[in-house]
Structure formats: C-alpha cells, structure tokens
Amino acid sequence: MKIQDIKNLQRRLQSSFDEFKVLNLFPCLGKFVFLKRWEKLRQLRQDQEKLMVPLIKARKAMREGKNEKDEPFLPYVDTLFDLQLKEENRKLEEKEIVTLCSEFFTAGIDTTSTALEWIMANLMKHPHIQDKLFKEIKGVVSDGEVEIKDEDLRKMPYLRAIILESLRRHPPSHFLIPHTVTKDVVLGGFLVPKNNIVIFMVVEMGRNPNLWENPMEFKPERFLINGDFDISGTKEIKMMPFGVGKRMCPAYRLAMLHLKYFVANLVWHFNFNVLGRRCGFD
Numbered sequence: 001m002k003i004q005d006i007k008n009l010q011r012r013l014q015s016s017f018d019e020f021k022v023l024n025l026f027p028c029l030g031k032f033v034f035l036k037r038w039e040k041l042r043q044l045r046q047d048q049e050k051l052m053v054p055l056i057k058a059r060k061a062m063r064e065g066k067n068e069k070d071e072p073f074l075p076y077v078d079t080l081f082d083l084q085l086k087e088e089n090r091k092l093e094e095k096e097i098v099t100l101c102s103e104f105f106t107a108g109i110d111t112t113s114t115a116l117e118w119i120m121a122n123l124m125k126h127p128h129i130q131d132k133l134f135k136e137i138k139g140v141v142s143d144g145e146v147e148i149k150d151e152d153l154r155k156m157p158y159l160r161a162i163i164l165e166s167l168r169r170h171p172p173s174h175f176l177i178p179h180t181v182t183k184d185v186v187l188g189g190f191l192v193p194k195n196n197i198v199i200f201m202v203v204e205m206g207r208n209p210n211l212w213e214n215p216m217e218f219k220p221e222r223f224l225i226n227g228d229f230d231i232s233g234t235k236e237i238k239m240m241p242f243g244v245g246k247r248m249c250p251a252y253r254l255a256m257l258h259l260k261y262f263v264a265n266l267v268w269h270f271n272f273n274v275l276g277r278r279c280g281f282d
C-alpha cells in the first residue's frame with residue numbers, strides 16, 4: 001500500500017514539474033503571481049512529508065541497535081542518516097532526507113524507463129540490429145537459460161553499443177540540470193560571467209555532424225571502433241546523456257547495468273516487431 005502511495009505521489013510530482021519551472025524564474029514574485037501553482041507545489045510537498053517522514057522514522061528505529069554488517073545490503077536512506085555536513089557541523093534533518101529520497105526516485109525511474117523505451121523502439125525499427133543482438137546473446141548464453149545475468153552481460157559489446165547509440169540519439173534528459181559558473185568563463189568564444197546559469201543541450205551534442213558521422217543514422221557499430229567508449233567523458237566529450245564531471249549522474253553505472261539487463265533479457269525471450277504500421281520516428 002505504501003509503495004503504491006509513493007508511486008502515486010511521484011507520478012503527481014513528475015507530471016507537474018513543467019508547471020512549477022516558472023516559479024524558479026522569479027522566486028520571490030513567482031509565488032504571488034502564480035499563486036495556484038505555488039499552492040499546488042506546497043500541497044504536494046506536504047503530502048510527501050506526511051507519507052515519507054513516518055517511513056524514515058520507522059527505518060531509523062529499526063536500524064538502532066543493529067549491526068550494519070548483518071544486513072545483506074546498505075539502503076540509500078541509511079547512508080543519509082550517517083551523513084555529517086562538515087561546514088555546518090550537523091546531520092541532515094528529516095525533511096532534507098525526504099527531499100533527497102524523492103530526488104532519487106525522480107532522477108532514477110523516468111530516465112531509465114524512457115531510455116529503455118527508446119532502445120526497444122530502435123530495435124523494432126531496425127530488425128537487423130535486433131537479429132544481430134540476438135545472435136550475440138546466443139553466443140554467450142546456453143540454450144534454455146531463463147535469466148541472463150551480470151557476468152554474461154559483460155561479454156556482450158554489441159549490446160552496450162546499442163544502448164550507447166540510443167542514449168546518443170535519444171537521451172532521456174534533453175538538458176542537464178542547470179549549472180552555475182563559479183568564475184568568469186569563456187566558452188566557444190562567448191564570455192559566461194560568474195554566477196550565470198549554463199544549460200547544456202545534451203540532445204544537440206549527440207546530433208552534431210562535427211562530432212558524429214551521419215549523426216541521424218542509428219548505427220551501434222560506431223561504438224565498436226576504437227575500443228571501449230568512455231561515457232564518463234574523462235578522455236573526450238562527444239555526448240553526455242549522464243552529464244560529465246563532478247555533477248555527473250552518480251548512478252550511471254547502475255543505469256547502464258539496468259538497461260543491459262532489461263534489453264538482453266527482453267530480446268532473449270521475445271522477438272519485437274511493428275505490426276501494420278511503419279515506425280514513425282527519427
């Protein structure tokens with residue numbers, strides 16, 4: 001029941017994000033000019049605290065007196081209980097933990113599911129790529145195997161290439177979270193003054209013909225040339241579906257693993273086709 005409640009709340013929150021963006025433009029004035037939106041946001045936040053604070057308290061109580069090593073895994077929320085804010089010399093308050101847990105859901109659910117939908121759509125649009133992937137899986141997994149596991153996924157370079165190609169062409173986040181420059185920076189010949197906001201156009205970078213040959217073509221093979229492509233951008237930055245640098249998505253490895261796991265297992269068990277109509281997307 002609680003899981004369903006969290007799911008409903010997250011859905012309400014995520015489907016309203018676009019409405020709330022305008023409140024960021026003029027934080028002081030916004031709540032008066034857009035009173036209804038401000039009230040909606042306040043109500044959502046209240047509902048979130050009402051639902052999540054008791055769960056956080058319950059987890060804290062359950063954890064007391066227990067040895068961490070006895071648990072099979074370390075829950076995200078436990079790491080927040082222990083966090084010490086050095087500059088302010090304090091621990092996180094419960095309401096701050098609510099925000100961070102909610103951010104975890106917001107950042108981690110829609111992104112992965114959108115990426116998965118695009119990968120599967122691309123496999124349906126390009127059946128020869130789906131066939132090639134199936135052959136790769138067949139070369140690694142024994143007949144009759146029900147579930148493809150992590151150790152097998154590592155032996156599938158074409159699977160990884162498909163996922164990277166889909167993230168290049170159809171990144172779930174078209175922009176990064178807004179970043180602020182901490183000093184004057186010259187970017188591509190333009191001065192970005194200190195404290196200004198920079199919005200990175202992730203999707204445009206993946207379609208840039210100066211960086212990618214025939215960028216609109218869906219061609220996973222491009223990621224098989226020159227060894228392992230470095231998605232974290234430490235060597236060069238040609239795309240950034242997860243961002244790069246200090247604020248890069250902290251879960252990019254987990255997300256890649258999830259995507260590999262779902263795609264490989266789906267293609268292993270089913271053949272995906274478009275019935276009747278053409279795949280009408282670029």
Ligand code: HEM
Nearest residue numbers: 107108111112115173176177241242243247248249251255
């Ligand atoms: C395909 C899946 C995913 C994509 C494409 C993705 C992409 C991103 C991007 C672009 C950012 C912003 C980086 C920046 O602004 O520089 C971000 C941040 C973040 N992501 Fe992901 N993400 C994915 C999956 C996940 C998952 C599964 C989780 C958690 C389990 C997660 C947790 C986060 C968090 C907590 C942040 C905020 C980090 C911060 O505030 O600095 N993401 N992600």
